[in-house]
Amino acid sequence: MDSKRQNINRSDKWLNTPELYSWLRKAAFNSQGFNPRSYENKPIIGICNSWSELTHCNQNLRQLAESVKRGIWQAGGFPLEFPVISLGEYHMKPTSMLYRNLMSIDVEESIRANPIDGVVLLSGCDKTTPAMLMGAASANIPSILVTSGPQLNGRWKTEPLGACTDCRRYEAEFKAGQINQEDWKEIQNSILRSPGHCMVMGTASTMACLSEILGISLPGNGTIPAVDSRRHQLAEQSGFQIVKLVSENMTPSKIMTDKAFENSIIGLHALGGSTNAIIHLTAIAGRLSINLPLNLFDDFSKTTPVITNLKPSGQFLMEDFHYAGGMQAVIKEINHLLNSEEKGVSGLKISELASLARNDDGNVIKSVNNPIYPEGGLAVLKGSLAPEGAVIKHSAASSNLLNHTGRAIVFNDYDNLTNEINSDNLNIKPEDILILKNSGPKGAPGMPEWGFLPIPNKLLKKGIRDMVRISDARMSGTAFGTVVVHISPESALENSPMSVVKSGDVIKLDVNNRSLELLVEPSEIRKRLKNHATKKTTNESGYTQLYKKHVLQAPQGCDFDFLRPEIK
Ligand code: FES
Helix, strand or coil, X not given: CCHHHHHHCCCHHHHCCCCHHHHHHHHXXXXXXXXXHHHCCXXXXXXXXXXXXXXXXXXXXXXXXXXXXXXXXXXXXXXXXEECCCCCCCCCCCCHHHHHHHHHHHHHHHHHHCCCCEEEEEECCCCHHHHHXXXXXXXXXXXXXXXXXXXXXXXXXXXXXXXXXXHHHHHHHHHCCCCCHHHHHHHHCCCCCCCCECCCCCHHHHHHHHHHHHCCCCCCCCCCCCCCHHHHHHHHHHHXXXXXXXXXXXXXXXXXXXXXXXXXXXXXXXXXXXXXXHHHHHHHHXXXXXXXCHHHHHHHHHHCCECECECCCCCECHHHHHHHCHHHHHHHHCHHHCCCCCECCCCXXXXXXXXXXXXXCCCCECCCCXXXXXXXXXXXXXXXXXXXXXXXXXXXXXXXXXXXXXXXXXXXXXXHHHHHCXXXXXXXXXXXXEEECCCCCCCCCCCCCXXXXXXXXXXXXXXXXXXXXXXXXXXXXXXXXXXXXEEECCCCCCCCHHXXXXXXXXXXXXXXXXXXXXXXXXXXXXXXXXXXXXXXXCCCCHHHHHXXXXXXXXXXXXXXXXXXXXXX
């Protein structure tokens, strides 16, 4: 490093001052076995690692960290790996989403408090990637994201399987008696075959792919399979590149601009990505004072077709997507829709990424003229049931239910749902609309992925596989069906029309016109709201209390109010 740069390194404020602690900090490095030539006059690069044996999707991050370190050493930096809380989607109760903001604080403050000039963020599972990006955006020192990569395709007999789209599909078949116990067990052992994150276009894949178009990861990060040697090469290159970004002081706020977020929204629609990405992108942008109103998502949805043929909206899996050309090939296909001058951590503009890309399989990555779905995969609904908005992934819904009027069957909370959904006394018909209350950010709390309400067994046995389902919860990015989620304001709030919906009320869903109406006289809704008492909650303490007090609604990304700077 040249002498001029040494003076501007952030870590100099820890290591090159007259204080005794500066001297001691170097003594601490020495105690770890580093010769002073390992760190003297070098940028210190943190490797923020969410590896955990409780997060199976992040299990390869220990090995990837070693590849990142190699790149950092090669470029003349000094790597130091540190852990942060990890959020495993399968294991955490009541939901990993309850802890996304906590992890983002851990990331931000671990960076802020330490002598780090730049950071490589290692994540993989659904919430670990957004939490990393939220924390890094707030800390705003040069950063690159490396994700764990998608798992290999699952395979049962001759059939490729995707987690967890096909788990949900086969669970319904199992409950309907179409496959037996032995089949169900074999599927359990065939679907997750390698390290990495879920290999459909669920939330983890969506966020990893969007990191490329946002510019915060190197090309290829979204799709290179977790076990592919090229993922280690990408990790090594990311380690090399972060040292360069530090020398240029290329911070996240210079990469993740409002135009880059617009690109990511367009990319989200082209991918047919997860509904959860709306919440996560809004939260990440919010940390940089960038407002992403729900209408913006809907506007781009109307002009961006879904072109990737991936489950749950399509047919293929992430491994196939990578071999077809990955996210860069998608960028090539939608280049004319994007802000092409945006530049990412690779130093390349969107237009340059597009010109270097190749689409090797038109069945997996279609063109805008021959798309999978004529418009974006996600639509924003508004109306008397959701005055501040709701979201549906209509590309993964049943087309015959997109314009549907039906009788509400209301479940007051998740316990009520699980106790009643298969009750013999449940009076339900296929054309009814299932409603789940108290599943939002404050009501659940944590806005779990309860939005994919189960179809009652008695209807499954009659061959019914989809119904309109509405909630203030989220739904897994791997799920499918006519599922309306993110109702805002959520039913736990006193002003929420959803809180006063009763079984037997009529609801009209009209996705073409983007409306969701509770067909009850406004005067009656007002009367019910006046007399309504929101659900009593137990007296939480600790983190849950903090969460419920400060969490914002879905259209604000469910971030904490005190973590968002003023929005432009
Ligand atoms: Fe971690 Fe799906 S469970 S990405």
